[in-house]
Amino acid sequence: MSVRQTALQLSAVYFDDGHFTKDLTLAVAIPSESQERQGYKCLQVYLDDCIIPLLSKMGFTCKLFENSVSDAGPFLLAERIENLNMPTILTYGHGDVVLGQHEHWKPGLSPFDLHEEGDRLYGRGTADNKGQHLINLQALASVMEVQGKLGFNFKVLFETGEEIGSPGLKEFCDQHRQALSADVFIASDGPRISPHSPTIFTGSRGGINFDLVVNLRDGAHHSGNFGGLLADPAIILSHAIASITDSRGQLQIPEWRPTSLTQDIRDVLAVLPPIDAGFELDSDWGESSLTMAERVFGWNSFAVLAMKSGHPEAPVNAISGYARATCQLRYVVGTEANDIISALRQHLDNHGLQSVDIIQAEENPFPATRLDIQNPWIAFIAASLERTCGHRADLLPNLGGSLPNVCFADVLGLPTIWIPHSYPGCCQHAPNEHLLKSTARQALLCMTGLFVDISVSGQQIITGSKYSAL
């Protein structure tokens, strides 16, 4: 049996004998909620108890770092350097989870108590991100066990604040550029397009949040006595929103329309399977000239996340003095991020809406990233995944959502490739979060095969010589 087959078999046995479920149970049991102050102690416990032992067993040197942002969780940097002439891979995972939301899970389920039911492993962090990084590290362990070495150098970066916007991650990457240097970044987070086939994405849409505020006067005034005499902030705000898109959500601000939807991106998106969200999508919403995949992966989208004027829960006959909408633009590369707010200001002014203030959210916007679709790592990894599972991998230029990928793509300057192991119906960030066992098993085998293939052919990719087709 070849090394590849032996390693795949080892991973399959690890999974089928229940070891993966057992390891994930221990990981999920640590309530590493980064949004909760009480969860802070658990952030380090998770690294200490679940990640460091696993890496140490494989001969990694592990080092914990305090976060430069006060009150934010620690980082873990681990590495196994076998030979400086061999390729170096950097991976990433986040040990924190969102709030457990105990009271909202289905009867019989509890967020930090892994529960197996049919093909589902329920528990907070099963999909985001504990299950995903455990799959990758276990795949690595199988390769180690079969070969007695990896055949490449491997670096691991863990953060513990992804769910609160990755505080300090960018600074950490900046300060540790040398320690984090690599030839390629490969990590797993987020959903696949379909549970049955692997997905590859190479970046993420960016996101910027801001409030539109119309603050005309203190307090509210009787609508009978003053209706017709006082400007209504909710109406002005509605006009502002209505000027940003048309009635089907098509963007009306020229600077907000990306320039990056080129034919090669369209070709990549054209072969994707339909988006299966588990609920109906509105085909008559968004940019009418684009396909559904182009709208979410190749274009920008504006959303009103929340809005308020007066007291909706107990309205009175009064004209409010104040209205506010919390808004968001998700954007792909090819949008000038620094111009987003100034273009909006100009647009509102042009529409006579000077009384609408724009207040940018305190947290920094997530920049958009995307790897050149011709990068040789993409084709290599896609071929490897297909070889293992027999399905063509779905290739996305970027995820529709946001990830701290800018730290790896821009700060560290690495080609970034994400191979997610979850699926759209996983209830990530909601009650009943789960990982599909069938997907997790396939993912474990795919990652095992990929690491073997990198040990055989990775060198040829970094030296630019044509690697033999797998």
Ligand SMILES: [Zn+2]
């Ligand atoms: Zn998350």
